[in-house]
Amino acid sequence: METNSVIPLIAVFLPWLAVAAIAFLPKEEQRLKKIVHVAVSVAAFGLVVSLLPRALDGQAFNFKLFSITDNLRIALRVDTLGYYFGLLISFMWMLATIYSLRYVDHKEDRYYGFLLLVLSFSLGAAFAENMITYFIFYELMTFGSYPLIVHEETAEARQAALKYLVYAIFGGSVLLFALIAHFYWGQNLSFNGAGVLSAASISRAALITIFVAYLVGFGVKASIMPLHGWVPDAHPAAPAPASALLSGVILKLGAFGIIRVVFNVFGVALFKQLNLDLVLAIVASVTIILASIFALTQDNLKRRLAYSSIGQVSYILLGLGLLSQDAALGGVMHIAHHALMKGCLFFCAGIIIIETGKRNISDMEGIGFRLPVTMLCFSVAALAMMGIPPSAGFVTKWLLGVGSLQAREGFFIIVLMISSLLNAAYFLPIIYTAFFKGEKQPLGWRGETSKAMLWPTCVAAFLVVFAGIYITMPGLPYSLVKIVVRAFVGG
Amino acid sequence: MEPRSSGLVVLVLVCPLAAAVLLQLFGRLDRRLCMPTALAACLASLSLTGVLAGNVARGMPWVYHPGNWGGLGIELKMDLLALLFCLLIAGLASLVLVYSYRFIPHELAPRETSYYTVFLFLVSGLLGLSIAGDLLTFWIFMEVMALSAYVLIAIIDVPHAFESSLRYLFMGALSSLAILLGVVLLYGAAGTLNMAGVLGVVRAGANGQATLALALCSVGFCVKGAQVPVHFWLPGAHSAAVTPISAMHSGLVAKLGFYGFARFIFFVFGTTAAVGVLKMTSVLQWIGALSILYGGIMAILEDDLKLMLAYSTISHIGFMLLGISLLSPAGLTGALFHLLDDGLAKACLFLCAGIFIYRDGTRSIQQLKGIALRTPLTAAAFTLAAFSLVGIPPTSGFVAKWYLVLGTLQARRPFFAAVMIIGAMLAAVYAFRVVFYMFFAPERSGALQMDDVPPAMLAPAAILGAGTWVLGIAAIWILPHIQRFVASLVS
Amino acid sequence: MSQALSYFNLTVAFTVFIAGVYMVATEHNLLRKLMGINLCGAGVLLLAILTGFVRRGQQLADGTVAGTNTVVPAMQWLAVAGIVAITAITAVGLALARSHKRVFGTMDLDEKRNGVKQAPPQSTPNATEDRR
Secondary structure, X not given: OEEEOOHXXXXXXXXXXXXXXXXXXXXXXXXXXXHHHHHHHHHHHHHHHHOHHHHHXXXXXXXXXXXXEXXXXXXXXXXXXXXXXXXXXXXXXXXXXXXXXXXXXXXXXXXXXXXXXXXXXXXXHHOEOEHHHHHHHHHHHHHHOHHHHOOOOOHHHHHHHHHHHHHXXXXXXXXXXXXXXXXXXXXXXXXXXXXXXXXXXXXXXHHHHHHHHHHHHHHHHOOOOOOOOOHHHHHHXXXXXXXXXXXXXXXXXXXXXXXXXXXXXXXXXXXXHOOHHHHHHHHHHHHHHHHHHHHHOOOEHHHHHHHHHHHHXXXXXXXXXXXXXXXXXXXXXXXXXXXXXXXXHHHHHHHHHHHHOOOEHXXXXXXXXXXXXXXXXXXXXXXXXXXXXXXHHHHHHHHHHHHHHHOOOOHHHHHHHHHHHHHHHHHHHHHHHHHHOOOOOOOOOOOOOOHHHHHHHHHHHHHHHHHHHOOOOEOEHHHHHHHHHHHHOOO | OOXXXXXXXXXXXXXXXXXXXXXXXXXXXXXXXXXXXXXXXXXXXXXXXXXXXXXXXXXXXXXXXXXXXXXXXXXXXXXXHHHHHHHHHHHHHHHHHHHHHHXXXXXXXXXXXXXXXXXXXXXXXXXXXXXXXXXXXXXXXXXHHHHHHHHHHHOOOOHHHHHHHHXXXXXXXXXXHHHXXXXXHHHHHHOOOEHHHHHHHHHHOXXXXXXXXXXXXXXXXXXXXXXXXXXXXXHHHHHHOOHHXXXXXXXXXXXXXXXXXXXXXXXXXXXXXXXXXXXXXXXXXXXXXXXXXXXXXXXXXXXXXXXXXXXXXXXXXXXXXXXXXXXXXXXXXXXXXXHHHHHHHHHHHHHHHHHHHHHHOXXXXXXXXXXXXXXXXXXXXXXXXXXXXXXXXXXXXXXXXXXXXXXXXXXXXHHHXXXXXXXXXXXXXXXXXXXXXXXXXXXXXXXXXXXOOOHHHHHHHHHHHHHHHHHHHHHHHHHHHHHHHHHHHHO | XXXXXXXXXXXXXHHHHHHHHHHHHHOOEHHHHHHHHHHXXXXXXXXXXXXXXXXXXXXXXXXXXXXXXXXXXXXXXXXXXXXXXXXXXXXXXXXXXXXXXXXXXOOEHHHHHHOOOOOOOOOOHHHHOOOO
16 A cells, blocks of 8 residues: 655654754753754654554555656655664654753754754665665765764774774765666666566676675674674764664664665565575674674673674574564564664663763672662663563564574574573673672662653663563554565565 | 757857956956956856756757858857856856955965956856867867966966976877867868767768877877876866866866867767777776776875865866766766766865965865864865765765766676775765864864854855755756767767 | 878878977976977977868869869868967966076976076065066
């Protein structure tokens, strides 16, 4: 079902209001500006939610902006997959914007301006109708997030941001090549349909070239090893809400691009026929294991979380590589589940930094008494990451495991198990240090930290559990991803 | 469709010529009259071109046969290519003139009248060679342009400028004479000077003379476009000149050497002849590729901002040469569009560099650190243009790069696609390096303040910077015309 | 016959042209370089005039046969334009060379580089007024 709707367009460009507010309101009106920022992010979320009932029916919303030639156009089309991702983006952004109110205390105009611009670009990417629209928003998002990473302006932040940029430009260039090769051989960049390339008219070598170029191009963002180098530097350097968004959304934009390539560009049948699924699954498995091992050795909390993200994003790719019904379901759902878990973890790390100034795990002895609610949320999210039921993390790991059996590739269950063990090995010590090491103190329930930071953290932690219990509730990932997987993978 | 005759065509280039004469007569009375007179002339040309635009866009070129030369084939012809460049030339010249109003008294007060006079000659030369319909008119106006260019570089009266101007003069004169020799040979082969007439004869069956002529013209135009290995005159000439002149040189003069090449390849020799007889295109492709890489690497190594931009010009003309010598429709479209967008971007960057020179007296990139705090608008304009230089969507540079890379695939030369992508990465390094120094360098101090440079200098830079983005969007309307035009050439 | 003649013309013109290019490339003195450009120009003009000359009985471009020995107007026009342009280039070049001499004390690039003469006199802001 296709309907024309202007709502996606409004949602994409609404955040520009905040930029206008920064530009036109006088300098003294910081309070009013902040109200505008939060209102804008809430309104964007509201707009996306307003489409939910129709999206659950499997409707797609079209809005064509303009066309250059018949098969080269800039257009928005919110299909179920795009809607699912857009919903996640706008939700995470709402939390992060509220969280930022207390966290960010200098250069606020620049910070919020780019924060909301990146929201606009990310939504645009999620709602893109075709690859070129996706690419344009994706690149804008890439450059727009540079000021977020460099925000602290310490030497190490600058270094990290530079590294990010070098990787991003490399990835962007390869991606451009992929895109042009795709356009040249395929003549159709649209996401509208299950596979626009066909083996009949395009040589095998060309198809593989296109896929490898896409994999490398998006792989920089999706932090596939060995293209992950910027991730562990950028996360600790960025402010906590920005880190949460980096892990939760921006890394996923890379993974989302690969999902689009598999589902919409190649189509599942062709993808399997070329044996590319196995390539993707192996690359993802290597990344999962290696990233978890690297995470063990990190003492800086945010750095450890960053390595964890590298591994977790590859879960999504593993799901795509296995490509059985449940594996795909698990992989695509992991986008949202991981975003919630990792968002929550980064929010907690931010509170720790603000309230105690501690960044290293070895310094965090007994911190659970000083920040009980925060560390409780942290523990919930960390346990979910390990895959302890009932939690969002458990759901996706279960689906991936079942999926790998469905795909008759049981080997990957071992990967999942090792990874879970390693997850436990690097998350449990943190919880242990926080609650059981050091002197016991009275719990500091009151005045733990400001509400603007605590609430988003709690909401995220709550949803991590909630999504693990009421899995099939409409609006939660399963309800939407089910439609996507049924359309593309079958079953 | 039948071309229509109109005297307006000749008026386009008479306006600046007449104004130049007027300036010499009356400009000495009051120096303040110079700029408005020159500006009025350029705006008159611009609006005349605008009047002619409608028909040209519908596919009907305007022609004018000056005098009654009968069989000589002397002709002025305003086709789509000429129209686009006349608009670019007249528009850019007007902006540079506005910029000069405050800049020139600052740099070369006693020679203002001469400056504006020669400037107008330069503009009329550029306009004339754009609308020339025969070889000799083309050559004569190219000389008018070149002579004014030599003079304008030396007008600043510093030792370095004389050296650079002399070197430019020797190279320029030799290349002009080589082209003239080619023209004579073509006349010998075809018996007419009219481009369309020559094309007809050469297409029918190219002979040795035409081959030789193409070789001579190629060499000549490679010198004019500063391609490796005959590039060495350009960096000195572009960086020694007064900044508005650097902008004109880099944005227009160097490009118009290349524009001439496009004219010759497609209007005089016809692609078929060029391909069939010569096999020369592969040499040109390699020259273009080498220039892309050489210019990019040298620009990265350079600390002088204007020299860096000059090397970048070499690199970008390399893109055009490569695009055109691929002889594929998309490559040609990209090359022609790149001519427009790089003209805007380079002019903007040079004007910004001029503002830094005017304000701080520095040309060193190292000393631009943190300048965004003191001249935020200039830095912003620079950044906008830098994005286009690199080819980030949705700037016009991206559109050009898209078609150029597509052209390499159409011509089945994926290797050159890689060269172009690497060239774009190099551009990212040298352009963003400056942007980071301006915005994010650690050596920042003091509060943000608005640019304290005259608005007459700021506005042109800002307009051009924004123009690179607007052109990226406007490409939707411009590209179909270019494509139709290219299709008529290549078929 | 005409084919052989045309090759002869080409050879002569190219020899002169290349000699000019060689001169520009190898000479150190600016005036000699400018002369090289003039020599180049002479080669081009020579070919233009030779191309423009049509003997009695040869075919003209428009297909008619020349009744008498004629010259083609197009090439005359081209030659005139070429002469004007070369003169202009030379004039600008000479002016630049003079400024070069004023600033560096020599017109010889080799001397300037090796510093045979004593240190060049600096150009002063006052010396910039050089209108004639």
